[in-house]
Amino acid sequence: xxxxxxxxxxxxDIVAELLGIDPGIHEILKxxxxxxxxxxxVRMDDGKVRVFTGYRVxxxxxxxxxxxxxxxxxxxxxxxxxxxxxWMTWKCAIADLPYGxxxxxxxxxxxxxxxxxxxxxxxRYTFMISEFxxxxxxxxxxxxxTDSQTMAWIMDTYSVIKGYLVPEVVTGKxxxxxxxxxxxxxxxxxxxxxxxxxxxxxxxxxxxxxxAIQGFGNVxxxxxxxxxxxxxxxxxxxxxxxxxxxxxxxxxxxxLKFKRDTGSVVGFEGSEDLSNEELLELECDFLAPAAxxxxxTEKNARRIKARVVVEGANGPTTTExxxxxxxxxxxxxxxxxxxxxxxxxxxxxxxxxxxxQHWSLEEVNRHLEDKxxxxxxxxxxxxxxxxxxxxxxxxxLGVGRVVEAIKTLxxxx
Ligand code: GLU
Numbered sequence: 001x002x003x004x005x006x007x008x009x010x011x012x013d014i015v016a017e018l019l020g021i022d023p024g025i026h027e028i029l030k031x032x033x034x035x036x037x038x039x040x041x042v043r044m045d046d047g048k049v050r051v052f053t054g055y056r057v058x059x060x061x062x063x064x065x066x067x068x069x070x071x072x073x074x075x076x077x078x079x080x081x082x083x084x085x086x087w088m089t090w091k092c093a094i095a096d097l098p099y100g101x102x103x104x105x106x107x108x109x110x111x112x113x114x115x116x117x118x119x120x121x122x123x124r125y126t127f128m129i130s131e132f133x134x135x136x137x138x139x140x141x142x143x144x145x146t147d148s149q150t151m152a153w154i155m156d157t158y159s160v161i162k163g164y165l166v167p168e169v170v171t172g173k174x175x176x177x178x179x180x181x182x183x184x185x186x187x188x189x190x191x192x193x194x195x196x197x198x199x200x201x202x203x204x205x206x207x208x209x210x211x212a213i214q215g216f217g218n219v220x221x222x223x224x225x226x227x228x229x230x231x232x233x234x235x236x237x238x239x240x241x242x243x244x245x246x247x248x249x250x251x252x253x254x255x256l257k258f259k260r261d262t263g264s265v266v267g268f269e270g271s272e273d274l275s276n277e278e279l280l281e282l283e284c285d286f287l288a289p290a291a292x293x294x295x296x297t298e299k300n301a302r303r304i305k306a307r308v309v310v311e312g313a314n315g316p317t318t319t320e321x322x323x324x325x326x327x328x329x330x331x332x333x334x335x336x337x338x339x340x341x342x343x344x345x346x347x348x349x350x351x352x353x354x355x356x357q358h359w360s361l362e363e364v365n366r367h368l369e370d371k372x373x374x375x376x377x378x379x380x381x382x383x384x385x386x387x388x389x390x391x392x393x394x395x396x397l398g399v400g401r402v403v404e405a406i407k408t409l410x411x412x413x
Contacts, residue, residue, distance in 0.1 A: 002318040004083035004293045010319040012086070015395040018388065025403050032082055034058040038128040040106065042121045045114050054106040054125045058138055059085035061100035062405035065136050067092055067343060069143025069172075070104035070150070072118075080293070081105045084143075087314055088343070090398030091336040094375050097347045102138050104129070110145045122150050126157040133158070135168040135354070141346045142172040144292070147218070148184065152177055168353035171346035180349035181361040183342075186368055188222030190341015191312045193372040194333050195227060195286055198308055201380050202331060210284040212236040212306070214243075214276060215291030216265050219312045219339070223288060224252045232286070236279045237265055240291075243279040244271035281305060289316035296321045304330060311335035326389055334391035336398060337379050344371045 002010075009030065016026045036056045043049055055078055058066045068088035081103045089101025106125055110118055132138060142151060151173045158169045167178030175181065182189070199206045209232045213220045216239040224234045233249035241264040244250065250271060258268050266273060280287065280295060283305040289295045290312030296304060301317075301324035309325060310333040311317065317325070317332065325332055348364055375397075383393035 001294060001297055001299075002320060003079055004315045005079040007294075007315060007318050008083040008086045011391070011395055012399065014319075014392065015399045018386070018392060018396055019400055019403070021399070021403055022407075025406055028406060029060070029399070029402070032057045032059045032085055033061065034132070035078070035082070036129055036132055037078070038125065040121060040125045040128060042117065042124060044117055052106050052108050052121060052125075054104070054128065055081045056104040056129045056132060056138070057081045057085040057102060058132070059101040059103075060089045060402060062402055062409060063093060063100055064098035065100060065134075066102035066138035067097070067099035067141070067346065068102040068104070069141045069342075070106070070146050070154075071143035072106050072108050072110045072121075072145040072150075074107065074109045076105035076107045083293075084314055087336055089402060090395060091340050091343060093401040094336055094379065094394055094398040095340045095344050095347075095371055096375070096401070097343065099139075099343075099347065102140075103143070104140055105143075118150070119153055122153040123157045126154045127161070130158055130161050133169060135166060135350070139168070139346070139350060140170050141343070142218075144217075148172055148174040148179060151179075168350055171349040172342075173349070178349075178353050180345060180352055180364055181359065182364040182368065183345045183349055184218065185222045185226075186345030186364075187219050187312070187339050187342035188226055189365065189368060190344065190372050191219070191223050191288065191290075191310060191338050192226035192230065193341070193369055194338045194376055195232075195308075195310055196230065197373060197376040197380075198310065198331070198333055201376075202308070204285055204307060207231045208233055209286060210235045210249075211286045211288065212279050212282045212284045213288045213290055213312075214238050214279055214295060214316075215289070215313065216259060217291070220288070220290035221256060221259070223290060223312055224250075225256070227286075228252045235284060236274065236282055238274075238276045238279045238291075239265050242266040243274045243276055244268050245274045245279070245282070246271045286310055288312045292316070294318055296325070298324065301325055302328070304328070306330060308333065311338045314339065322389075322391060332389065332391055334394045337375055337390070337394045340375065341368055341372055344368055
């Protein structure tokens with residue numbers, strides 16, 4: 001199967017051809033500008049020392065400071081982080097944020113670690129990358145299995161090193177220490193805006209639309225709430241333990257409580273069990289992969305029966321699968337557009353921090369909606385104008401803006 005990095009590179013090659021990118025600039029875009037690997041020693045609760053591998057890939061900063069999340073996951077590897085950093089670069093450019101792209105990751109299993117172990121890991125990792133990050137250099141944020149608490153530890157560690165409080169060094173912080181209203185749900189709110197705009201632009205009715213969501217973490221669970229509020233019927237959801245289905249729609253409010261109490265969505269009253277693979281192949285109006293990469297591949301793409309795939313996760317569809325979906329007339333709203341609400345709200349948090357302000361939820365959401373709708377419209381218009389898919393159009397917009405910045409800056413020396 002295609003790896004995420006191969007997927008990201010193939011996308012870049014496709015768009016280089018579509019845009020006629022200068023070969024020298026194409027060459028620059030194939031590589032991350034800087035890659036940091038750190039071996040992070042941590043004293044575990046049993047007194048033993050373990051060494052974790054951590055990465056920070058700084059992909060491109062032609063449009064502004066590096067920006068992107070940090071993930072904690074046993075499957076993290078350098079090529080995956082590179083791919084995710086490349087996608088962050090295009091994502092920030094599509095949203096027209098003054099940022100470049102980066103990503104970080106630590107190979108670990110946070111589900112098997114205590115809070116204290118996670119804190120020690122986070123603080124030591126931060127210490128080891130502290131020279132390379134900063135409010136105007138590289139601004140981390142949460143990603144898979146990291147959260148606002150992780151960001152608070154990063155900010156505190158960085159601030160201890162500097163000798164003064166630097167809230168603007170990370171985004172996605174708790175509100176009590178400079179986080180923004182609405183940041184936590186922003187990725188899902190952004191995906192929901194994309195669903196709404198898709199329904200407008202492509203005439204897919206929203207009332208009673210059936211929705212299947214893979215992943216019930218921060219992105220998937222909040223998305224289920226927003227889409228249910230918009231009148232959709234959430235017929236299936238899944239998490240790492242398995243999935244559930246109910247034709248008439250799941251009561252998401254009750255399901256959230258059930259998941260909080262039992263740690264899983266499986267066994268929810270009135271639902272049938274189904275596997276993560278089966279969920280992807282359900283007949284539905286909207287399918288939202290909101291978990292990990294490489295879920296829709298050339299193996300299952302022909303069995304996808306959704307009308308629209310809206311990518312809450314990063315890189316859930318391989319390039320081969322993307323082609324198959326297109327042949328089958330399935331519309332794909334790509335990750336770098338659909339899930340950009342998270343980084344848009346991160347930008348709003350950073351702006352508030354730099355100006356020592358705190359905006360209301362209404363104000364944050366107004367800016368978020370404005371940005372999301374603008375990006376969606378630009379991508380949709382470009383896709384119509386050039387006769388390309390929404391993904392190709394999104395890449396053309398994002399990569400095109402980065403190319404423009406690189407050209408204008410020129411090459412040093
Ligand atoms: N990790 C999120 C993403 O993949 C958010 C990144 C950020 O806010 O910097 O888009």
